Every structure is written in C-alpha cells, then in structure tokens.
Amino acid sequence: MGAKALEPGSVGLVDTQSVRLFTPESPLQLRSGQALGPIEVAYETYGTLSPDKDNAVFICHALTGDAHAAGFHPGAKRPGWWDNLIGPGKPLDTDRFFVVCANLLGGCQGTTGPSSINPETGKPYGLSFPLLTVGDLVEVHRALMHHLGVERLLAALGGSLGGMQVLDWALHYPEELANAIVVAASSRLTAQNIAFSAVARRAIMGDPRFDDGGYTESSDHPDTGLAIARMMAHITYLSEDALTEKFGRAPQPGRGAPGFGIDFAVESYLDHQGQVFTERSDALSYLYLSRVMDYFDPFADADALQRVSAHPLRWLVMSFDTDWRFGTDHSRRIVRRLELGGQPVTFREISSPWGHDSFLLEVPSYHATLRTYLDRALLEVRS
C-alpha cells in the first residue's frame, strides 16, 4: 500500500474513526419528537483544519454511501467512493481544504442505524428504530462538526440524498455554512421517484427472510429482496444511452441456449451489482433511508426562506442532462425557490452521458465547476 500512499492526487492510507455523539442521558431529539441515543458516528477526515478553522468542507453521502470517501483503507485495492474529487491537487484539494465525511444516521457502515443494538433491549432495533428525516441526519452532522471544533463550514457538499442534506442544513442553519453545494438532488420527490422506492421496499419486505426486520439476529438475511431493490435502483441511476454504450445487446459470454438465466451482459452486470450490494449494505438501512427521501419537502416550511434571508450564504446547484432520477427539473425547482428568496444562487446543467451516477464520476465540466467554485469560496472567506 506504500505505493498507493505516494500516488499523486491520493490522500493515501486512511482510517475510519468513530465517536459517540449522543448518549441515552443526552439523546438526539428527532424532528418527530422521539429521542434517540446512544448514537455512534463513523467518519473520516482528509487534509488539515486551518488555524482559523475556515477551510472545512463537509461531504454528505447518498443513499448507499459511507464515511470512506477518499484514500485507501489498509489492504484495499479500491479507493473511497469520491476519490476522484478529493485529494492533493484535486477539486477538493486536501492541501488547502479540510474535508469531513460521515456515515449517515440510519446507515450501516459504523453509524447507529436500525441494525444497531438497542441498549434498552440488548437486541437490534429492527423496525422499532424510529423513522428519520433529512433534518435528523443533519443534526448528527452538526454534532460531529462541533465535536471537531468547527463552528462554520466553508461548504457542505453532496449529491442525490447528500444534496438533500446540504439543502436542509443550509435552510435550517444558514449561519453555519458559507456555501451550500447541491448536486443532482431534489427538494421534493415526484410520484415516479416514490414509486421506484416503493417497489424496492416491497422487494425487501416481501423477502421471507426479512422476518419483519428480525433477520439481524440470524445469519440468513433478505439478500434476494435487497439485491432486487439495488438492481432496479441501479437502472434508474444510469441513462438509457449509458446502458446501451456499456452493454448494448451483447450476449453474456458462454451463454448457452436461450432461457431464463443470465443471457445478456446487462443482466450479468445488474446481478453483480445486486450481489456486491448485499455484502456492504443492509436491508433495514435501505428501508429507512429511502423513506427519508420520500418525505423530504423543505420548502413546504414557509419560514425556510426567511431564515436564510437573515443569514446570507452562497449556493451552487448542479444537475446532469441525462439524469432521469433527479433530473434538471428537480434542480431548477430548487433554484426557483432560492431565487424567490433572493438567494445568491449559481446553477449549471452539466452535459454528461452517464445519468444520475454522473455526480460520482469525473465529468470534466462538472469537476471544473466545483474546482472554480471552491477556489473562489476559499478566497472570499479569507478576503
């Protein structure tokens, strides 16, 4: 791994850290009114917090991400999920920015979620875990920033569900952010969006091994349902052109007579995506976090824009022209609302063939925009 650590542009070897941010005595008050504690949070940081603490950028991950955004874990062959963006000399230049990424509340990669042990019962929460909102995820991020000694972020940045957290954070606590960067996100899911989530949840809950959420105590998990959910969601993350370019109608190598197995390459790809996903994900987390998205509607709060007007911050909203999950219409709705509130908002629709997934990829004009915007943001906060 030594060679990897020295690779230009890589933050090198990193470790996921963990901290208990809420306790049973001092729990998190959820927006639903329920209390939740303890809450452990898994997070990673890259770069160094400046003496003035003015260079912190918080990365909010999407539905199935984790705290490992950049660099390499010991022994790993693949870097973190946003390694193309974060590192020395990259748009999120870790020589200048202090970058923080944490696994979401409700997740399954080290942060407390529905498969965690409920200390009151000594058993996993399962479906007794409270329903969450985007705002609850943000409260845990805020607690982590306080723990790290950061009072005001240079920027919060996220794509998809990550962008929704950024939007909620900026609308509720505008004084805590200088910049909000919202990519391929939505301020209100459409019926089609919710419909896709509904099928994914039904696939999971209809798997007999789901056992009303009781599977966590057995070794037999609802992997079939979870894989189907992922296969379907994955289709919505890519454009039709992207699937055509990757696979076309290519046959699966070695296929025999036509049947109902994996006859086409695209089927093999989806099957692989589903299988890999079950190894790193959790059915309960998928249910809880997908539901979080369905209910998100921050502009329904009539005070949202008033709060922001009192504490100006800057906004960068971006969409991708082939994204049909949270396409440009979703981003323009966000822009219209912010415009109505008199916010200084920058908007770009980036041309990219890869659909919703583009936000994770190294699309040149997308990265150039982030680089230019972040460079300016640092300049302004120090002027």
Next chain:
Amino acid sequence: MSLRPELALLADLIPDGSRVLDLGCGSGELLSHLITETGCRGTGVEIDPDAVLAAIARGVPVVELDIDTQLDDFADDSYDVVVLSRTIQTIRKPREVLQQMARIGDTLIVSVPNFGQLGNRLRLMRGRMPMSRDLPHAWYDTPNLRFTTLVDLEGLFTAVGLKTHRRIVLNPSGRPARTGERLANLVGAAAVYVLRA
C-alpha cells in the same frame, strides 16, 4: 477595477443597493463591479460555458439558462433592475424577452449596437454587410441574429408597452455621443435605454 466605458455607464445608471439581473452577463464583469463597489446584489444569466465558469471565478452568482425560453424561472417583480447588455441582437425572441424583463424587474436597461449608423449604411451601399468596432463579426461568424436600428428597436419598445426614460447614444468608443438626438439613428454606434413598463 476599471470597467469598459459602456459598462461604467451602465453601472452609473443602476442605483446603489439594487437587486440586479444581468441577462447575457458574460464573465460577470458588470455584476462583479456592482456587488463589490455599489452594494448591489444580483444574478447573471449566461449560456456560454466558458463565460459561466469565468463568472463563477469572479464570485458572481450565475445561472446557466437559455434567455429565450427559460426566464420563467424568475419570479414576478423579483429584481429592481434587469439588464440586457448588447444581447438583444443575439436572441431569437426579443419581444418575449422584453416582456419577461418587464415582468421580472422594475427598471430595464437595454444596450444595443445600431445597425443604422452611417458607416454601416455606407458599407451596405457599397454592397458589403456592416462591420465595425460595434459589429466586429463577419456575416458567417456572428452571434447576432437580429439586425435593428435604433428607430426599429424603439418601435418594439412601444409595441410591448415599455416607456423610454432615458436614451444615451454612444459613439464608436463607447462614450456618450455629443450629437443631437435627432441624428441619433445616423450617428450613434450604439445606445443605452432605461425603460419602465
């Protein structure tokens, strides 16, 4: 920062502290000046990707939208001033864009090169399309889609219900021309209009 003479003139027409929408803002030079020097807030609209990036680098809020079709994203009466600087001749629907500007803003500032200027007329009489400092592009390589004289343009203002509060005729160097108003359409290389509905 020193602005090009015409942008300085536009800046002088915009009251301090205004909220300004600059349609076709280019690299955001005017807005950057207004934001840093005169306490204005504002947004640029630009469709050229390189210009958008340049505006972001200046710290100017800029939205990448098509002026011809996407101005619906801006709410009624949401800006004090809407600027259309040397852009009306490049858009497909000047009438609709002027109507949108009147819906969005209180005051409209429009600047335009004058195809009716004497030099252009002489060039046309010699059988060549107008080219000048204000119209620097060859016919096959111009962003300009609409060719208007000041008189024609003022006819469109009237037709869409806009009243001209000020007209500043510019000489080829971008400074106010010292000619009589009567000869504006012949002498002016360009003009700046301050309009209200």
